[in-house]
Amino acid sequence: MNKKKRDAIIIILICNAILISLLELIIPIPIPVPGVKLGLGNIITIIAIAFLDLKDVLTIVLLRCVVVAVLSKGITVLPFSLTGGLLSAVIMWLLYKYLSRVFSIKGISIIGAITHNLAQLIVASLILREIVILYYLPILLISAVITGLITGTISELTVREIKKRDIFAEII
């Protein structure tokens, strides 16, 4: 296992995740529900899950969330995005590792999106001391399926290409 190349790939993935997340903020989503976004940064998370350890995956997610929060001057969203990001990363990792025969990456991505949004709503409920969940749940579920499908399809194709061309051969 080539450690230097592995570290380099991790750094590249972190940078890509940050870039994608920042660019995504420019795209306006007309749905007035707190926390609904495309989540394209999850493509990187899934690539990491497919080729790296859980520890590396969580590192990438953590750094991405923190840097994006700082750069977009949205430090206040950090508890939300961090909880959602880390939790969904863990769940997606578990699904990929143990239930790959049941769920394709698309399904894993959808579940990841649901977990991410659900975690954010729960944190919002705790902070606002209001039970906001039930009201936003249907829109959240539908948008999670749509964004999860989009992100998942892209991730799936990317992972397949990486495997086919053996790009990460030296670090697996």
Place this chain on the structure above:
Amino acid sequence: MNTRIFKIGDKILIVSIAILAAVFMVWNTVGVSTDKKLTAVITQNGSLIRQINLNDLNNPEYIYLNEGINQVILAEKGRIRFIESDCPNQTCVKTGWLTKSGDRAVCIPSQVVIKIVGDNEQVDIFAY
């Protein structure tokens, strides 16, 4: 090698979510009583700021919130909304008019929530 586009788990997942979402939407529209009495409850950090009876409101009323994030709420007869806010997301403003019991708009940065309660909901049980 399994080359299907969707695996069995995916299909079950999408179908059950579609059903769940449909059930929730029906519940949210049908289950809402056609209350004649509409009361708007405005809270910040979980504590009550204003309570307005929207039915009795004959003239539109502007409510100004200046704690931290400046926001303006507009209450009219039968409806209420965030009309202006200094928050970055504008989710609260984008939510638009709240017109029936159960409708709500939240602003997470300012921790302000506008909620419409009808006859059956008890106003004082929302902080826990």
